[in-house]
Amino acid sequence: MRVSEKLQKNLESNEKSKPTFSFEFFVPKTSQGVQNLYDRMDRMYQTRPQFIDITWNAGGKLSQLSTDLVSTSQSVLGLETCMHLTCTNMPVELIDDALAKAYESGCQNILALRGDAPSTTGEWKQCEGGFAYAKDLVSYIRKKYGDHFDIGVAGYPEGHPEEEASPQLIQFLKEKIDAGANFIITQMFYDADIFIDWCRQVREAGIEVPIIPGIMPITTYAAFLRRASWCQIHVPDEFMAALDAVKEDDQAVREVGTQLLTGMCQRLLDSGYVTHLHMYTMNLEKASIMILDRLGLLTEDEDIFRDDVVPMPWRKSLHPQRRNESVRPIFWQKRPYSYVARTSQWSADEFPNGRFGDSSSPAFGDLDLLGSALIRQSPQRAVELWSAPKAFSDLTGLVVAYLQGNTKCLPWCDVALNHEVDSILPQLLELNQNGILTLNSQPRVNGSNSGDKVIGWGPSNGYVFQKEYLEFLLPKDKLSTFVNLVEGGSTLTYFAVDATDKLYSNHPDDTAANAVTWGIFPGREVLQPTIVEKVSFLAWKEEFFQILEEWGSILGEQGHSESAELLKSVIQNYTLVNIVDNDFVTEGDRIYDRLRHLY
Numbered sequence: 001m002r003v004s005e006k007l008q009k010n011l012e013s014n015e016k017s018k019p020t021f022s023f024e025f026f027v028p029k030t031s032q033g034v035q036n037l038y039d040r041m042d043r044m045y046q047t048r049p050q051f052i053d054i055t056w057n058a059g060g061k062l063s064q065l066s067t068d069l070v071s072t073s074q075s076v077l078g079l080e081t082c083m084h085l086t087c088t089n090m091p092v093e094l095i096d097d098a099l100a101k102a103y104e105s106g107c108q109n110i111l112a113l114r115g116d117a118p119s120t121t122g123e124w125k126q127c128e129g130g131f132a133y134a135k136d137l138v139s140y141i142r143k144k145y146g147d148h149f150d151i152g153v154a155g156y157p158e159g160h161p162e163e164e165a166s167p168q169l170i171q172f173l174k175e176k177i178d179a180g181a182n183f184i185i186t187q188m189f190y191d192a193d194i195f196i197d198w199c200r201q202v203r204e205a206g207i208e209v210p211i212i213p214g215i216m217p218i219t220t221y222a223a224f225l226r227r228a229s230w231c232q233i234h235v236p237d238e239f240m241a242a243l244d245a246v247k248e249d250d251q252a253v254r255e256v257g258t259q260l261l262t263g264m265c266q267r268l269l270d271s272g273y274v275t276h277l278h279m280y281t282m283n284l285e286k287a288s289i290m291i292l293d294r295l296g297l298l299t300e301d302e303d304i305f306r307d308d309v310v311p312m313p314w315r316k317s318l319h320p321q322r323r324n325e326s327v328r329p330i331f332w333q334k335r336p337y338s339y340v341a342r343t344s345q346w347s348a349d350e351f352p353n354g355r356f357g358d359s360s361s362p363a364f365g366d367l368d369l370l371g372s373a374l375i376r377q378s379p380q381r382a383v384e385l386w387s388a389p390k391a392f393s394d395l396t397g398l399v400v401a402y403l404q405g406n407t408k409c410l411p412w413c414d415v416a417l418n419h420e421v422d423s424i425l426p427q428l429l430e431l432n433q434n435g436i437l438t439l440n441s442q443p444r445v446n447g448s449n450s451g452d453k454v455i456g457w458g459p460s461n462g463y464v465f466q467k468e469y470l471e472f473l474l475p476k477d478k479l480s481t482f483v484n485l486v487e488g489g490s491t492l493t494y495f496a497v498d499a500t501d502k503l504y505s506n507h508p509d510d511t512a513a514n515a516v517t518w519g520i521f522p523g524r525e526v527l528q529p530t531i532v533e534k535v536s537f538l539a540w541k542e543e544f545f546q547i548l549e550e551w552g553s554i555l556g557e558q559g560h561s562e563s564a565e566l567l568k569s570v571i572q573n574y575t576l577v578n579i580v581d582n583d584f585v586t587e588g589d590r591i592y593d594r595l596r597h598l599y
Helices: 003-012 031-045 063-075 092-107 133-143 168-178 192-204 222-231 237-244 250-270 286-294 335-344 381-385 392-403 420-431 478-484 533-555 561-573 590-598
Strands: 020-025 051-054 083-087 109-113 149-156 182-186 276-280 437-442 447-448 463-466 470-476 494-498 502-504 513-522 527-532 573-583
Touching: 003 020, 003 149, 020 031, 020 286, 031 063, 051 063, 051 109, 051 573, 063 083, 063 092, 083 092, 092 133, 109 133, 133 149, 133 168, 133 237, 149 168, 149 561, 168 192, 192 250, 222 237, 237 250, 250 276, 276 286, 381 470, 381 533, 381 561, 392 420, 392 437, 420 437, 420 502, 420 590, 470 478, 470 590, 478 494, 478 573, 478 590, 502 533, 533 561, 533 573, 561 573, 573 590
Parallel strands: 020 051, 020 276, 051 083, 083 109, 109 149, 149 182
Antiparallel strands: 437 470, 447 463, 463 513, 470 573, 494 502, 494 573, 513 527
């Protein structure tokens, strides 16, 4: 959705006109930095920002990564994203390419900027075949894409580095709005009086679009002075006095800075000119969250945006080809990035009416779609996180650490554990402590309210259901015992497959999908958002064993040959199993009761 529409929708739907907020992130320079940023964006998603924006490096040096970040935040993280686009060293063909990629990813918001001068020259010059001013870029986007994009432009309450604040500068801003811009995001500032007076002048000039103040948190004294000097902004005496008194203590600086900015932001919100705050995060988390929390904007007990946040038990994509998607195999529950990559080429044929289509279609995707790395950590970071396991008990120990919240990810699991598993956590811990390595699970749920903060999803006033599900590794020599425990009049169904594709199953029709999560909602058909299905499980098997192979290669290259041999042995001697208890009504844990006989 376009930014201006989201802001208007909030004003119209919220009787209290609760202020909203957004976050800005910049493009990291390393692959590990990108992974860390995705994790941070994912956590900050929980605060319900209206949108995020991704910066564009001067001259488009990291332009491919900028567009990749935009696509991932839209498609995988489900975050409404605004992409910066500058004129600096950007001929029209590069601008066309960036706009096309944004359009294809479902991005509907562009922040059109002239951009800073390249650091190599320190002087801004129009490049050949490019634009001289942001208003020209705005006009070009409007001419080429009509009203598809909401276009934001920069505002300078205290003037531009190349021109002092003046009525002429506001006239330049009006020219950008007249060219087709829909909203304004301002440069950072610390003087609320200057900002509020500037807003008055903007409105008197006939500019009526939303004004969004750019808020720069204060994290250290040195960074505070450097940014204020670089942007040539006025710092009020009370800011300087309070911060100068604690400048040697970074923690105290952040605390005092939070107090000062909380007060400043409240003045902005009270002025009548502002309903939304844009946080310049600098790819950090705590400082922005502290300000928003003290302003009372992080209250979680209101359901204003709930339908936008949890329409499904998995993160809803904002990619235009996936907006009607309503079903996913449960196997990728903890690996949303790779699932979206696998199915990125799917068309409407593979999402008939939003349902999971023909998984045997070639469009289901090869591992090649995921690029060269299945493990989303650098080799050095992988060893830091998971050490170098030398025995199978070390692997189950990693899972125990994950279940206990001591690590946030695993080689085959990109996202942190949620509280959904609390009801079966003792069983999961016992299984791993006794040599059964669990990979994925969900508890039995029989008609919980859709508004439940842990299990709930979908529209309000509905009921959600789940079959108990468990995925785990089992030694091949225990497989026959497992089969005997499960089969014979049981409500349990399973698939088991090893790295050589030898498949075992007791499904009555292993070509059909088995719904393991569904919801009943007023005035709607039954939704079945997660399933267990054979062909997709075989694709997941391929991915899982390749993850182990890649992890082994990383460890071998880091000099941990014993660990590499362990993972090779696991691939050769273990079977990947998923099991479903189709009785979601009767009390008891029939999966655990069977598996405990294996140790």
